[in-house]
Amino acid sequence: xxxxxxxxxxxxxxxxxxxxxxxxxxxxxxxxxxxxxxxxxxxxxxxxxxxxxxxxxxxxxxxxxxxxxxxxxxxxxxxxxxxxxxxxxxxxxxxxxxxxxxxxxxxxxxxxxxxxxxxxxxxxxxxxxxxxxxxxxxxxxxxxxxxxxxxxxxxxxxxxxxxxxxxxxxxxxxxxxxxxxxxxxxxxxxxxxxxxxxxxxxxxxxxxxxxxxxxxxxxxxxxxxxxxxxxxxxxxxxxxxxxxxxxxxxxxxxxxxxxxxxxxxxxxxxxxxxxxxxxxxxxxxxxxxxxxxxxxxxxxxxxxxxxxxx
Amino acid sequence: xxxxxxxxxxxxxxxxxxxxxxxxxxxxxxxxxxxxxxxxxxxxxxxxxxxxxxxxxxxxxxxxxxxxxxxxxxxxxxxxxxxxxxxxxxxxxxxxxxxxxxxxxxxxxxxxxxxxxxxxxxxxxxxxxxxxxxxxxxxxxxxxxxxxxxxxxxxxxxxxxxxxxxxxxxxxxxxxxxxxxxxxxxxxxxxxxxxxxxxxxxxxxxxxxxxxxxxxxxxxxxxxxxxxxxxxxxxxxxxxxxxxxxxxxxxxxxxxxxxxxxxxxxxxxxxxxxxxxxxxxxxxxxxxxxxxxxxxxxxxxxxxxxxxxxxxxxxxxxxxxxxxxxxxxxxxxxxxxxxxxxxxxxxxxxxxxxxxxxxxx
Numbered sequence: 036x037x038x039x040x041x042x043x044x045x046x047x048x049x050x051x052x053x054x055x056x057x058x059x060x061x062x063x064x065x066x067x068x069x070x071x072x073x074x075x076x077x078x079x080x081x082x083x084x085x086x087x088x089x090x091x092x093x094x095x096x097x098x099x100x101x102x103x104x105x106x107x108x109x110x111x112x113x114x115x116x117x118x119x120x121x122x123x124x125x126x127x128x129x130x131x132x133x134x135x136x137x138x139x140x141x142x143x144x145x146x147x148x149x150x151x152x153x154x155x156x157x158x159x160x161x162x163x164x165x166x167x168x169x170x171x172x173x174x175x176x177x178x179x180x181x182x183x184x185x186x187x188x189x190x191x192x193x194x195x196x197x198x199x200x201x202x203x204x205x206x207x208x209x210x211x212x213x214x215x216x217x218x219x220x221x222x223x224x225x226x227x228x229x230x231x232x233x234x235x236x237x238x239x240x241x242x243x244x245x246x247x248x249x250x251x252x253x254x255x256x257x258x259x260x261x262x263x264x265x266x267x268x269x270x271x272x273x274x275x276x277x278x279x280x281x282x283x284x285x286x287x288x289x290x291x292x293x294x295x296x297x298x299x300x301x302x303x304x305x306x307x308x309x310x311x312x313x314x315x316x317x318x319x320x321x322x323x324x325x326x327x328x329x330x331x332x333x334x335x336x337x338x339x340x341x342x343x344x345x
Numbered sequence: 346x347x348x349x350x351x352x353x354x355x356x357x358x359x360x361x362x363x364x365x366x367x368x369x370x371x372x373x374x375x376x377x378x379x380x381x382x383x384x385x386x387x388x389x390x391x392x393x394x395x396x397x398x399x400x401x402x403x404x405x406x407x408x409x410x411x412x413x414x415x416x417x418x419x420x421x422x423x424x425x426x427x428x429x430x431x432x433x434x435x436x437x438x439x440x441x442x443x444x445x446x447x448x449x450x451x452x453x454x455x456x457x458x459x460x461x462x463x464x465x466x467x468x469x470x471x472x473x474x475x476x477x478x479x480x481x482x483x484x485x486x487x488x489x490x491x492x493x494x495x496x497x498x499x500x501x502x503x504x505x506x507x508x509x510x511x512x513x514x515x516x517x518x519x520x521x522x523x524x525x526x527x528x529x530x531x532x533x534x535x536x537x538x539x540x541x542x543x544x545x546x547x548x549x550x551x552x553x554x555x556x557x558x559x560x561x562x563x564x565x566x567x568x569x570x571x572x573x574x575x576x577x578x579x580x581x582x583x584x585x586x587x588x589x590x591x592x593x594x595x596x597x598x599x600x601x602x603x604x605x606x607x608x609x610x611x612x613x614x615x616x617x618x619x620x621x622x623x624x625x626x627x628x629x630x631x632x633x634x635x636x637x638x639x640x641x642x643x644x645x646x647x648x649x650x651x652x653x654x655x656x657x658x659x660x661x662x663x664x665x666x667x668x669x670x671x672x673x674x675x676x677x678x679x680x681x682x683x684x685x686x687x688x689x690x691x692x693x694x695x696x697x698x699x700x701x702x703x704x705x706x
Contacts, residue, residue: 075495119685119689123688123689123691124349124692124695125689125691125692126688128495129639129684130688132436132684133681133685133688136632136636136677136680136681137681137682137684138681139677139681140674140675140676140677140678140679140680140681141674141677141678141681143672143673143674143677144674144675144677144678147674254674258503259500263500266493266496266500269493269496305507305510305511305514305515306511308507309503309504312500312503313504315496315500316486316496316497319486319497320486323490323492323493324489324491324492342349342351342696
């Protein structure tokens with residue numbers, strides 16, 4: 036029995052690590068979309084974060100500075116996107132695609148000399164006795180700090196959107212930018228902040244890949260993680276906690292698939308490794324159809340340009 | 346104070362001038378990038394845009410390469426442009442390109458080593474059908490389940506890449522050389538070889554198909570009701586629906602056309618310049634074609650020019666890599682910048698910049 040060799044606690048631990056980069060990118064994009072902007076450049080910002088984070092972490096040798104650099108790298112690309120879509124009123128879909136294509140190319144160029152290097156290790160957060168609890172300790176309390184901060188970030192975004200005034204303004208801008216503008220809110224300023232936040236999150240997610248999960252840099256190493264994050268936002272119907280559930284579900288699929296590969300199941304690796312993408316599509320289909328139509332929950336002004344006539 | 350004022354009508358002059366301006370700006374920004382890499386920018390730009398066609402030493406080799414690179418870009422770009430016009434975003438052309446190549450190669454390998462005039466036409470049909478089929482997945486999911494076609498078509502690229510690898514290592518592997526991944530070389534199988542039609546021009550059947558596709562697309566977009574529906578759905582979706590244009594039908598048609606054309610491009614590539622089903626077969630034509638479609642202003646004739654230009658950057662990029670040791674990725678950056686500049690410049694098409702004096706305005 037192949038499943039017999041898989042330890043559920045180890046599986047759970049690996050699942051959280053696999054889910055974290057996508058969850059980071061998804062929670063950022065969720066905020067962006069809540070403000071009414073569709074940024075399809077997540078993949079580009081993620082790879083930018085992966086590359087910048089790696090380069091910066093390797094040079095002075097600190098993963099923490101690396102993560103800061105990754106967030107900055109993601110924000111630079113996001114700022115470019117904001118300039119195009121908010122100031123120059125370009126098509127959001129096309130601009131997002133441009134961001135992804137540009138990011139993939141730029142990082143391939145910047146990261147050239149960094150292939151094959153091992154980054155400095157990010158230490159595991161010492162949780163003392165918690166990590167010694169049988170099963171639970173192994174599964175939940177032996178991670179690096181980013182895993183926990185990501186969960187905290189999900190909570191913070193949920194609280195921000197639901198309970199703070201600024202969060203409510205952001206939702207108003209996303210639901211109906213004409214009305215928000217009429218009430219005197221600065222639609223573009225709100226969106227600029229949201230886009231930058233999304234860029235920082237995507238950058239962090241990318242750095243988590245290059246610094247911790249994969250622990251190495253290769254060209255195009257995000258292999259669609261940014262797109263899966265975009266799908267996750269739809270799957271979550273724009274709700275933060277659901278995004279987390281989705282990311283963990285997805286992480287579970289990835290880890291299970293990797294375990295099956297390692298266990299030597301008689302299915303070629305290529306077929307197993309397409310399963311995360313297929314499952315993402317399947318989930319998108321399930322969530323987009325049926326009675327509980329997720330699209331009904333989409334922000335009203337999503338992907339619509341806003342230009343104040345006066 | 347600077348203010349943007351929306352134009353009543355998009356400016357036609359800027360629409361046509363912007364692609365040229367974007368190319369010029371990209372050359373400047375690209376030159377700066379090359380300078381930052383420690384290369385002489387003027388030499389690099391000359392090497393990329395001029396030498397492949399006109400230099401005495403390289404042109405004999407690289408001139409035919411232009412059509413070889415441009416044909417798939419044009420073929421895919423023309424199809425994408427039609428969809429983009431209707432706001433239907435097929436960004437998974439790379440996947441349809443791969444599946445088309447696999448279908449085409451599959452037919453060829455099934456007939457190997459039989460001779461027969463009918464094999465190549467069958468491969469063409471299979472290639473187009475493969476791409477069509479792969480594009481029908483996002484199309485049907487969109488029309489039946491309202492699933493976002495952007496995400497599905499893109500995610501399917503990764504699935505297609507895995508299928509390609511599985512085929513190269515498994516089912517389609519050359520049985521005579523089991524030690525190597527990859528299929529038989531179709532260039533050595535006469536009935537399936539997409540050979541150069543006129544020596545030293547780079548013109549193969551893919552180029553012919555691209556020309557036919559451009560003509561058809563042009564006629565469809567300017568003279569046929571379907572083209573009108575596409576444009577209407579893109580510019581005024583509500584009006585289109587009241588006018589009896591079925592959005593679902595349009596999704597299927599646009600994704601179907603672009604998928605079939607991408608599949609064709611893949612098939613012509615695998616049976617000609619590519620030669621065999623390999624893991625590294627897909628080199629990103631499907632993504633570059635997105636830039637081609639935009640740079641060509643979503644107009645079939647514009648796509649031809651844009652396809653030739655981006656084809657040129659591929660060859661010039663290889664040349665610059667060989668002679669100046671400029672990394673191959675620099676060309677990707679170059680292509681990305683081109684799209685950025687084009688999108689940014691387009692604000693002039695739709696908006697007018699007004700200078701107003703602070704509060705007095």
